Amino acid sequence: MSNIIDVHISLDQQYQIAIGEQLAQSFKAYCEARYNRNKIFVLIDENVNRLHNNKVAKLVSDFKDVHLIEIPEGESSKSAREWNNITNKILEIGIERSTPLLAIGGGVTGDLAGFVAATVLRGVPLIHMPTTLLAMVDSSIGGKTGINHTTGKNLIGSFYQPDAVFSDITFLETLEQKEWITGMAEILKYAAIRNSELFEVMEELIHQPLTPKQRWVEVVEESARIKVDIVQEDALEAGNRAYLNFGHTFGHALEKVSGYGEITHGEAVFVGMIAACHFSQELGHPVSDARFAPFLSLYKKQMSPLTTDTEELLEAMKSDKKVKDNTIRLVLLNEWGSPYLYSCEDHSMLQKSWSYTLDKFNT
């Protein structure tokens, strides 16, 4: 059983996201209808391959020729070196324009495999099978693919839409708690910018063991729906898509100052959302960061103490490539569910929001 979300990017770019438990049958039926099933490339995160190899073998058993390529786990795989390795392997084995590439893993695998699919032969069919909560609710949706450069994250890449996304939440059975909590931050972001009922559902879910069950299907589906809605309005990121960056201007600065890998993206975004919420409140908007309080201890438990250097955080915000004329663009909240863009010139207010937020994490 799966729930389907239709994504319409443009007239000739439409695809479906299937979300549910045990999607093997729908995946097989989809491939039968869509591809000749002579050959498939499976680009898979090494941990996922180790933990789910039987399941994966069954998924692609109808293809005559299956080529499995493991992607070493971790952010460092989103590199030109790894893109080159994989592209070499694929071209040496041989690929046609109609040969599908299946990406199974978290955001790292999805971003890298997506970029390989976008570039090899100028584009081959791509199917995403996200296996982390973050990838299910965020990175597999929206068509952004890419790799990192020594000068910054995600600086090389392209917009490339998949043929389909299959989010089978049973993959989450093996996901570590830290990764669940990382993914939750993006769900809380959707709660803040679109549907505050998700706050209540998440509060309920964190008081139960973190295992994939029907309630999570609903949460993943609602999150995916919100991202799809926003992306459909703005596929190439000219306007409203920026709302998806709620908490991210602060969060990216924290990631940069802490050192990538020291803090996960979701942890940084969680901190960033409290700061953005506080900033909104200071401007008089009726949004209290108490909304995030029920989740605070979860994040604190798994995070090392944060920097207290608000000056350095401010510098990191200013050095962001998107900053023009010293004006820092923030996504703030008019009220819950109503984000807007704010051009911040008064940097002392940013520092105040940082101090307020860091205090919560360091006491």
Ligand code: NAD
């Ligand atoms: P990840 O892909 O590194 O996965 C996190 C960890 O979980 C890894 O160690 C991986 O091996 C492991 N893992 C994956 N699935 C598992 C499973 N089912 N069971 C057990 N372990 C599993 O990280 P992520 O958080 O999924 O993604 C982060 C990446 O996504 C970043 O590079 C970020 O830039 C990117 N991202 C992209 C977009 C986009 O729009 N394209 C959006 C958000 C984030």
Ligand code: ZN
């Ligand atoms: Zn994010």
